């Protein structure tokens with residue numbers, strides 16, 4: 001079972017790599033505004049989770065530079081996700097607001113919709 005899961009995971013990574021979307025290219029000043037905003041975000045994820053791959057593809061498509069945190073292999077990050085986010089489920093987008101409060105958003109479709117709305121992406 002573990003071997004099958006590993007093979008499927010590798011397949012997902014290969015398919016993702018060969019069908020990877022092109023990144024948006026923006027004027028530097030516009031990209032900087034977006035980069036400044038995404039600096040307060042991080043995404044807790046597993047490398048081969050298909051839902052995480054789906055979100056990562058959108059991050060690439062829209063050139064959203066969001067730090068990725070490995071919640072599978074890094075015990076500290078996994079513990080942080082469970083303790084602060086409330087669940088060991090990925091993907092999860094963590095956003096630190098200017099007032100210091102933190103928002104944890106689960107569900108790949110909700111994360112993508114949130115980012116599109118936040119950055120007014122078509």
Ligand SMILES: N[C@@H](CCC(=O)N[C@@H](CS)C(=O)NCC(=O)O)C(=O)O
Nearest residue numbers: 049050051088089090091107108109
């Ligand atoms: N409906 C969720 C599904 C997410 C999901 O099932 N993630 C799996 C990994 S692929 C997970 O976090 N499982 C918990 C675990 O393995 O501990 C989404 O679209 O984000």
